[in-house]
Amino acid sequence: MALNVKFGVSTWLWTSPFNKETVSLFPKIKNYGYDAVEIPVEDPELVDLAVVKKALEDNGLSAIICGAFGPSRDFTHDDPAFHDTCFKYMDQCFEIASELGAKFVAGPMYSAVGKARLVSPEQKKIEWDRAVQNLGKVCGKARNHGLDIAIETLNRFETDLINTAEELAQLIQDINEKEAKALLDGFHISIEEPDIEKAIQKVGDKLIHVQVSENYRGTPGTGQTNWVAWKRGLESINYQGTISIESFTPKVKELAGAVCIWKPLVPSQDGFAKEGLEFLKKWASE
Numbered sequence: 149m150a151l152n153v154k155f156g157v158s159t160w161l162w163t164s165p166f167n168k169e170t171v172s173l174f175p176k177i178k179n180y181g182y183d184a185v186e187i188p189v190e191d192p193e194l195v196d197l198a199v200v201k202k203a204l205e206d207n208g209l210s211a212i213i214c215g216a217f218g219p220s221r222d223f224t225h226d227d228p229a230f231h232d233t234c235f236k237y238m239d240q241c242f243e244i245a246s247e248l249g250a251k252f253v254a255g256p257m258y259s260a261v262g263k264a265r266l267v268s269p270e271q272k273k274i275e276w277d278r279a280v281q282n283l284g285k286v287c288g289k290a291r292n293h294g295l296d297i298a299i300e301t302l303n304r305f306e307t308d309l310i311n312t313a314e315e316l317a318q319l320i321q322d323i324n325e326k327e328a329k330a331l332l333d334g335f336h337i338s339i340e341e342p343d344i345e346k347a348i349q350k351v352g353d354k355l356i357h358v359q360v361s362e363n364y365r366g367t368p369g370t371g372q373t374n375w376v377a378w379k380r381g382l383e384s385i386n387y388q389g390t391i392s393i394e395s396f397t398p399k400v401k402e403l404a405g406a407v408c409i410w411k412p413l414v415p416s417q418d419g420f421a422k423e424g425l426e427f428l429k430k431w432a433s434e
Contacts, residue, residue, distance in 0.1 A: 348381030
């Protein structure tokens, strides 16, 4: 059975941070056959809304807004000043998403990426409760803009809080707000989940966004990912959202260092985008 989905790609595949020059990628993205472009908001001040909005319209692309959660953006930090910084950042992301016609803001927004430690159960509970409380407030902010939040699991090397679909489903249940939804990323799933199909079913109808690459962050269809299980899982929950390619280039040193990409994964980032989409369209249609 064919999947009724759209396809997107993150501009992180080519560059970082997103700024007004990044829209020069949009004609190429559309020409390859994508429906949507993921816009990572590393610095909201660099996002020229008028320029981006026109480029989206000119190229017939929809926008997906993804947050970037570095060390200063941490809803689980002991210091409430970090929470305030994160709330202000989320406000900016919601304003950008609303202006660009996006339906949600996505990302691992519960904690700073890279915060991976062995902590006591007591400390884990404290940080879990902070994430629940703060993301509940974030849902209220999202509601004011008519938006949802798509919360992402990360692998154990990038966070110690939410690694699996089961943990994500529990977090969403504990937040207990209708705006709290799920994002699953195939790279992280390939590390953490013994069964992709069951992982998808764990979050069920809360799943509103999917990101993919191969198990080694490379072009979809060239690695060890169980694409049959992915399709069965998405079919079983009647997923009809966007499937986006997310990966990175070692040419952007700061970002490559953060995600531990030390060498090129492909001969060409353009080839990655083009061939990856060709594979995904064939896979989804069969």
